[in-house]
Amino acid sequence: xxxxxxxxxxxxxxxxxxxxxxxxxxxxxxxxxPVARVHFLIVPKKHVESLLTATPDDQAMLGxxxxxxxxxxxxxxxxxxxxxxxxxxxxGGQSVFHLHLHVFGGGGKAETAMAAVMQ
Ligand code: 5GP
Ligand code: ZN
Numbered sequence: 001x002x003x004x005x006x007x008x009x010x011x012x013x014x015x016x017x018x019x020x021x022x023x024x025x026x027x028x029x030x031x032x033x034p035v036a037r038v039h040f041l042i043v044p045k046k047h048v049e050s051l052l053t054a055t056p057d058d059q060a061m062l063g064x065x066x067x068x069x070x071x072x073x074x075x076x077x078x079x080x081x082x083x084x085x086x087x088x089x090x091x092g093g094q095s096v097f098h099l100h101l102h103v104f105g106g107g108g109k110a111e112t113a114m115a116a117v118m119q
Contacts, residue, residue, distance in 0.1 A: 002047040007098035011045045021072050026064055028072055036083075037106030038076045042068055048099045051088045065101045078105045 001008045009015040010029060017029035020040050031039040044061045048054050054062060066084075073082040082105035087093040 002098070005047055005096075005098050007041075007043050007096055007100065008047050011043060020076060021068065025061060026068065028068065031102070031104075034104070034108070036104040036108035038073075038078055038082075039102065039104035039108075040072065040076065042072065042101040042103060044099060049097045050092075050094055050099055051086060054099065069101060069103050073103055073105070076103075078103075081105060 001012060006015065010017045011027050017027075019027065019029045021028040021042075025046070026042060026044055028040055028042045031041055042065045044058075044065065046058075046061065048058055048061075069082070069084055073079070082103055085102040085104075086100070087095070087102075
Protein backbone atom coordinates (compact mmCIF):
# COMPACT_ATOMS: atom_id res chain seq x y z
CA UNK A 1 0.00 0.00 0.00
CA UNK A 2 1.41 3.34 -1.04
CA UNK A 3 0.00 6.58 0.41
CA UNK A 4 -1.94 8.69 -2.07
CA UNK A 5 -2.01 5.96 -4.71
CA UNK A 6 -5.47 5.79 -6.23
CA UNK A 7 -5.17 2.14 -7.30
CA UNK A 8 -3.95 1.07 -3.83
CA UNK A 9 -7.05 2.80 -2.44
CA UNK A 10 -9.29 1.00 -4.94
CA UNK A 11 -7.55 -2.33 -4.17
CA UNK A 12 -8.14 -1.86 -0.43
CA UNK A 13 -11.76 -0.77 -0.91
CA UNK A 14 -11.20 2.81 0.34
CA UNK A 15 -12.34 4.13 -3.05
CA UNK A 16 -15.20 2.38 -4.87
CA UNK A 17 -14.82 0.90 -8.33
CA UNK A 18 -16.95 -0.99 -10.81
CA UNK A 19 -15.25 -4.32 -10.16
CA UNK A 20 -15.07 -7.17 -12.64
CA UNK A 21 -12.79 -9.53 -10.68
CA UNK A 22 -10.92 -9.83 -7.40
CA UNK A 23 -8.71 -12.41 -5.72
CA UNK A 24 -5.90 -12.37 -3.15
CA UNK A 25 -3.37 -10.82 -5.53
CA UNK A 26 -5.28 -8.94 -8.21
CA UNK A 27 -8.28 -6.67 -8.74
CA UNK A 28 -9.89 -5.73 -12.08
CA UNK A 29 -12.35 -2.89 -12.59
CA UNK A 30 -13.85 -0.80 -15.39
CA UNK A 31 -11.84 2.26 -16.43
CA UNK A 32 -13.51 5.48 -15.33
CA UNK A 33 -12.86 7.00 -18.79
CA PRO A 34 -13.44 4.09 -21.20
CA VAL A 35 -11.89 4.41 -24.65
CA ALA A 36 -13.89 1.52 -26.07
CA ARG A 37 -17.29 -0.06 -25.45
CA VAL A 38 -15.56 -2.34 -22.91
CA HIS A 39 -12.45 -1.07 -21.11
CA PHE A 40 -11.20 -2.46 -17.84
CA LEU A 41 -7.92 -2.51 -15.90
CA ILE A 42 -6.22 -5.53 -14.32
CA VAL A 43 -4.23 -4.32 -11.32
CA PRO A 44 -1.95 -6.15 -8.86
CA LYS A 45 -2.82 -5.44 -5.22
CA LYS A 46 0.91 -5.03 -4.52
CA HIS A 47 2.06 -1.49 -5.24
CA VAL A 48 4.53 -1.74 -8.12
CA GLU A 49 5.01 1.60 -9.82
CA SER A 50 5.50 0.39 -13.38
CA LEU A 51 7.18 -2.26 -15.55
CA LEU A 52 10.38 -0.23 -15.09
CA THR A 53 10.42 -0.95 -11.35
CA ALA A 54 9.10 -4.54 -11.49
CA THR A 55 11.67 -7.14 -10.36
CA PRO A 56 12.14 -10.88 -11.00
CA ASP A 57 10.04 -11.44 -7.84
CA ASP A 58 7.09 -9.96 -9.75
CA GLN A 59 7.17 -12.58 -12.53
CA ALA A 60 4.27 -14.62 -11.23
CA MET A 61 2.15 -11.51 -10.76
CA LEU A 62 2.97 -10.28 -14.27
CA GLY A 63 1.98 -13.67 -15.67
CA UNK A 64 -1.26 -13.59 -13.72
CA UNK A 65 -2.22 -10.21 -15.22
CA UNK A 66 -1.81 -11.54 -18.76
CA UNK A 67 -3.41 -14.90 -18.04
CA UNK A 68 -6.49 -13.20 -16.61
CA UNK A 69 -6.96 -10.94 -19.64
CA UNK A 70 -8.66 -13.49 -21.95
CA UNK A 71 -10.79 -14.95 -19.15
CA UNK A 72 -12.15 -11.57 -18.06
CA UNK A 73 -12.37 -10.30 -21.65
CA UNK A 74 -14.61 -13.26 -22.55
CA UNK A 75 -16.78 -12.59 -19.51
CA UNK A 76 -17.11 -8.96 -20.62
CA UNK A 77 -18.25 -9.91 -24.13
CA UNK A 78 -14.88 -9.66 -25.90
CA UNK A 79 -14.58 -13.34 -26.77
CA UNK A 80 -13.86 -12.53 -30.40
CA UNK A 81 -10.85 -10.34 -29.64
CA UNK A 82 -9.55 -7.42 -27.64
CA UNK A 83 -6.54 -5.14 -27.18
CA UNK A 84 -4.13 -5.05 -24.23
CA UNK A 85 -1.88 -2.16 -23.27
CA UNK A 86 0.59 -1.34 -20.49
CA UNK A 87 1.76 2.28 -20.41
CA UNK A 88 5.15 2.59 -18.71
CA UNK A 89 6.53 5.83 -17.30
CA UNK A 90 5.35 9.36 -18.02
CA UNK A 91 7.10 9.18 -21.38
CA GLY A 92 5.24 5.96 -22.09
CA GLY A 93 1.87 7.55 -21.47
CA GLN A 94 1.42 6.30 -17.90
CA SER A 95 -0.73 8.57 -15.73
CA VAL A 96 -1.40 6.36 -12.69
CA PHE A 97 1.89 5.13 -11.27
CA HIS A 98 0.66 1.76 -10.05
CA LEU A 99 1.21 -0.95 -12.66
CA HIS A 100 -1.91 -1.95 -14.60
CA LEU A 101 -2.91 -3.78 -17.74
CA HIS A 102 -5.57 -2.15 -19.93
CA VAL A 103 -7.98 -4.52 -21.68
CA PHE A 104 -10.39 -2.97 -24.15
CA GLY A 105 -12.42 -3.65 -27.26
CA GLY A 106 -15.86 -3.84 -28.73
CA GLY A 107 -15.57 -0.63 -30.75
CA GLY A 108 -14.88 2.97 -29.79
CA LYS A 109 -12.63 5.94 -30.38
CA ALA A 110 -9.33 4.38 -29.20
CA GLU A 111 -9.70 1.47 -31.54
CA THR A 112 -10.34 3.80 -34.43
CA ALA A 113 -7.32 5.95 -33.48
CA MET A 114 -5.00 2.96 -33.01
CA ALA A 115 -6.06 1.43 -36.29
CA ALA A 116 -5.18 4.72 -38.03
CA VAL A 117 -1.72 4.84 -36.37
CA MET A 118 -0.96 1.25 -37.35
CA GLN A 119 -1.79 1.68 -41.04
P1 5GP B 1 -2.54 5.02 -17.64
O1 5GP B 1 -2.65 6.31 -18.41
O2 5GP B 1 -1.74 5.21 -16.37
O3 5GP B 1 -2.07 3.86 -18.47
O4 5GP B 1 -4.02 4.62 -17.27
C1 5GP B 1 -4.66 5.06 -16.12
C2 5GP B 1 -6.13 4.78 -16.33
O5 5GP B 1 -6.77 4.84 -15.09
C3 5GP B 1 -6.82 5.82 -17.24
O6 5GP B 1 -7.38 5.16 -18.36
C4 5GP B 1 -7.87 6.44 -16.32
O7 5GP B 1 -9.08 6.71 -17.00
C5 5GP B 1 -8.04 5.40 -15.23
N1 5GP B 1 -8.39 5.96 -13.94
C6 5GP B 1 -7.80 7.00 -13.30
N2 5GP B 1 -8.38 7.21 -12.10
C7 5GP B 1 -9.35 6.27 -11.98
C8 5GP B 1 -10.30 5.97 -10.94
O8 5GP B 1 -10.36 6.62 -9.90
N3 5GP B 1 -11.13 4.92 -11.16
C9 5GP B 1 -11.10 4.17 -12.32
N4 5GP B 1 -11.97 3.17 -12.43
N5 5GP B 1 -10.21 4.44 -13.31
C10 5GP B 1 -9.36 5.46 -13.15
ZN1 ZN C 1 -0.52 1.73 -5.55
